[in-house]
Amino acid sequence: MRYFVVAFTLCILGGCGGFFLKDEIMKERSPEFWIKNAQQDLLKKLTTKLNLNKAKRMIFFLGDGMSIPTVTAARIYKGQMDGLDGERDSLSFENFPVLGLSKTYCVDKQVADSACSATAYLSGVKANYETIGVSAHVQKNDCLAAKIEKNQVESIAAWAQSAGLSTGIVTTTTVTNASPAGTFSHTSNREFESDFDIRAANKSLEHCEDIAKQLIFQNPGSNFKVILGGGRANFLPNFTKEGNRLDNLDLIKHWKSSKKSQANYVTDRESLLNIDVENTDYLLGLFNKGDLDYHLDSGCIQPTLEEMTEAAIKILQKNEKGYFLFVEGGLIDRAHHMNLAVKALDETVELSKAVQKAVDLTDEKDTLIVVTADHAHVMSMAGYPDRGNLITGIGTEMSPIDHLPYMTLSYANGPSSGHYTHEGHRDDLRQVNNIGEKNFEFPSLVPMEIESHGGDDVAVFARGPWSNLFSGVIEQSDIPHFMAFAGCVGNGLTLCSLDNDMK
Known part of the structure; x- marks a missing residue:
C-alpha cells in the first residue's frame, strides 16, 4: 500500500509518464548545473586524503x-x-x-x-x-x-x-x-x-x-x-x-x-x-x-x-x-x-x-x-524509459516488432516466462493489474524453475x-x-x- 500511495503522489506531481519534480529537470537543462556538480565532485576527491591508519x-x-x-x-x-x-x-x-x-x-x-x-x-x-x-x-x-x-x-x-x-x-x-x-x-x-x-x-x-x-x-x-x-x-x-x-x-x-x-x-x-x-x-x-x-x-x-x-x-x-x-x-x-x-x-x-x-x-x-x-x-535494466518513470513499472517505449510495451527491469531467465502467450507472443503488460506489487514476477526470457x-x-x-x-x-x-x-x-x-x- 505504501508503494502505491507514494507512486500515485509522485505521478500527480511529475506527470505519469515521468513522475519526478519538474523543477529538477528544469535545472538540469542548464549546463551550469552539471558544471557546478562536477566541480563539487572534483573538489571532494582532491581533498580526500589516504587513510593509512591501522584498521582496529x-x-x-x-x-x-x-x-x-x-x-x-x-x-x-x-x-x-x-x-x-x-x-x-x-x-x-x-x-x-x-x-x-x-x-x-x-x-x-x-x-x-x-x-x-x-x-x-x-x-x-x-x-x-x-x-x-x-x-x-x-x-x-x-x-x-x-x-x-x-x-x-x-x-x-x-x-x-x-x-x-x-x-x-x-x-x-x-x-x-x-x-x-x-x-x-x-x-x-x-x-x-x-x-x-x-x-x-x-x-x-x-x-x-x-x-x-x-x-x-x-x-x-x-x-x-x-x-x-x-x-x-x-x-x-x-x-x-x-x-x-x-x-x-x-x-x-x-x-x-x-x-x-x-x-x-x-x-x-x-x-x-x-x-x-x-x-x-x-x-x-x-x-x-x-x-x-x-x-x-x-x-x-x-x-x-x-x-x-x-x-x-x-x-x-x-x-x-x-x-x-x-x-x-x-x-x-x-x-x-x-x-x-x-x-x-x-x-x-x-x-x-x-x-x-x-x-x-x-x-x-x-x-x-x-x-x-x-x-x-x-536482472537487467533496459529500454529508454523517461526520467522518473517507476523503476518497477512498465517502460515508456514500445517494441517496434510487436508494438507492445515492456518492463524496464527484466530477467534473462527464471520462473516468470509466463508473460508470453502459448503462441509465443508477449502479453500486453498494460492488461496485467499487479505490476509493481511486491510479489509481481518480472518477465524472463528462458523458462527455469529458479532464476540463475x-x-x-x-x-x-x-x-x-x-x-x-x-x-x-x-x-x-x-x-x-x-x-x-x-x-x-x-x-x-x-x-x-x-x-x-x-x-
Whole structure:
C-alpha cells in the first residue's frame, strides 16, 4: 500500500509518464548545473586524503546477489519511495570514497554460487562450486577430502580471533547458509546445514559434519561473540516443534552451557532491542525456523538488518583490541531467484540502511568498512524509459516488432516466462493489474524453475583505513587479504609486519 500511495503522489506531481519534480529537470537543462556538480565532485576527491591508519575494526557487508544493475535500480527505487529524484539519489555505500570491481568466478565454474565465492572473499582462496572453507582439491560431496586439514582454509574471522579481536556474524538468511558459513565452516556441500540434510543426500554422518554443529563445537564458530539471523530448525532436535535435527542434539542448549561469561539467547525483535549490552558478552539470536521474512512481508516480530547490525556493533566494540563483523543482506538473492525484483530492490535498500548505521556508530579513522556482493544475477535494466518513470513499472517505449510495451527491469531467465502467450507472443503488460506489487514476477526470457546467478563482475565499495587497496579490478580472493593487511591479522603481509620490517 505504501508503494502505491507514494507512486500515485509522485505521478500527480511529475506527470505519469515521468513522475519526478519538474523543477529538477528544469535545472538540469542548464549546463551550469552539471558544471557546478562536477566541480563539487572534483573538489571532494582532491581533498580526500589516504587513510593509512591501522584498521582496529573491520566490518564486511555482503549483499548476496547484489549485481551492479541491482545497485542502480535500488538507488532509483529508494529515491522514488522517498519522493525524490531517484536517478540522482544514492545508497549509503555509494558515498564511500573507493570503488573497485571483483571477479567472481569459481575454480570450476564461470558463474559462481554463494559457497565458492564465500570461500574466496572470506578465506582468500578460490574454490569449487558449492564447497565452503576448503581448497579446490575438494569436489562437491567429497566429505572425506573436506575433513583433511591441509584441504581446509581459514577465514578472516579465524585470523581476527587469533589476533585477539572479537568476531560476529549477522544475516537475514539462516546463520548456516553459505555466506555466513564461509566465516567458520569446512564442508564439501553448502546444503549440509544440519544432519537432516546430510541424511537426505544419502551421505554418511560419520564422514560428513553439518554446518550448524561446526558453528557450535568448532573454532572459530564457537568463539563468535555475536550470531544473529535465522535457521532455528538446524539447531534443535526433530522431536521439538521447530527442529529438524536427527541426532537429538539441542545445539542452542550446548551453546549456552559452553559460555563461561554472560550469554543471551533471543528469538524475537523485542528481546534483541532490550538486550543489556553491558552485561552481554555473547549473543545468539535465531529469529525464524529458516530464513528471515522479506522486509516487505515482516511485521514487528523479527528485527531488521539495521537493528541486528547495531546490536552486534555495540557488543563487539567492548573489546578494546577491536573486532571483525560479517553482515549479509541475504534475501536480495532469494528474491532475484524468483524474479521478484521489487523485493530484491527493497532488500538492497535495507542493506543500505544497515551500512549507514555502521557508519554512524564507528569512526572512519580506525574502522574499515567494505561492501560488496558474492555474485551477480541476470536482472537487467533496459529500454529508454523517461526520467522518473517507476523503476518497477512498465517502460515508456514500445517494441517496434510487436508494438507492445515492456518492463524496464527484466530477467534473462527464471520462473516468470509466463508473460508470453502459448503462441509465443508477449502479453500486453498494460492488461496485467499487479505490476509493481511486491510479489509481481518480472518477465524472463528462458523458462527455469529458479532464476540463475550472473557471471558479471560485482562492485566493491570501501571506506576507512587502507580502503584505497580496493580500487581497480581485483580477484574476489584478494578482499580478505587486503582487509587483513589493514587490520594486522593473519599470516600474510600486514601493515604491522611492514612497519616492523621498515624499523
